[in-house]
Amino acid sequence: MAQSFQFDLVSPERRLAEMEATEVQIPGSDGDMTAMADHAPTITTLRPGLLAVTHGGGTDEFVVVGGFAEIGGGVTVLAEQAMPRAEVTQEVFDALLGEARKAEENAADVDEAAKAVADVIAVGERLGLAARG
């Protein structure tokens, strides 16, 4: 049995998860990383993506947009927007994508904004939701 550690996922509006986890997959802006117990202390920003938490009872997935993760004694993910996978319906996804596209229009850094849009579309593909419009 893998060692467990404290995992917290909070967004500005609510605390989504607070549990003992054994493994957390984090969509970092420089690439995905999996944090397990005794991971080196790291702070990374997030790109829009799927965050997967493995714990005693299985795996929970969350869609996160923006924010950062802090890996220290435990893992704390502060996401600007976060929701359980089940809550991400086509409408929610459309809204996320619309937002990313709007940000792309006014963005100073075109490459980065385009990547954010691509990231959101990639999330949709993994959830089986199509990018419309």
Next chain:
Amino acid sequence: MPSLKDLKNRIESVKSTRKITKAMQMVAAAKLRRAQDAAEMSRPYSERFTAVMAGLARAVGDSEGAPKLLAGTGSDQVQLLIVMTAERGLCGGFNSNIAKLARVRGQELLAAGKTVKVLTVGKKGRDALKRDFGDNFIGHVDMTEIKRVGYEDARRIAQDVLSRFDGEEFDVATIFFSRFESVVSQIPTAQQIIPAAFEAGEDEGTSTLYDYEPSEEAILADLLPRGVATAIFSALLENGASEQGARMSAMDNATRNAGDMIDRLTIEFNRSRQAVITNELIEIISGAEAL
């Protein structure tokens, strides 16, 4: 001396006022619970956020290329006051306390020869400051339509503020809001958000050395704008809870005052009625005696 009918009317009208204030108090109590819950839910986020930011700021703070949002523009000539108040009144000194704090600060700054710009969130603050700072208003955020403050709202305000900062419209931004202590105590507070100010509190940052991915500077550049939104969001929530708390105690007072007034008026009414009866009796008796 008012007639019996006048007194009766007044008692009735005070009674209906009491009903209204009582109802408002109960509505405020229900809303307060919601607002308090919301404020508490947001606390873990803002606390962790500030802790990490403070650590980062210490690491990067003094270097040459520190972002302007952290290091400032090197001047404090143009000051932006963001005054957050409620959309509605009847909540005791809530709005006027915030406005007063902002007014005092604004006048100090003007006296020191600074340029003051005012951005108001919520109608009441705008009304209160119009006379003194009417020429300094640069914008207003209307919250009438917003029933429940969400992070989105805070982000919209933050974006507005940040684009003004990028446009070099101001050097320092301070938010004015009311910190919720308890139902009876809300503390008007001023908090500087640009450049970001961190209290040099516990030094937990030095005990753990983090790897940063991407670099510290890039993370900071990404997080600082979010920090502005986070600060505004928690201020809005604190304000929401404070407003309802203030309204609740104001309405509680009003209800009690109305009760006292009804008691006083009822005594006066009974006395007048008794006086009228006594008068009539005297008239009858003296009439009978005269026969």
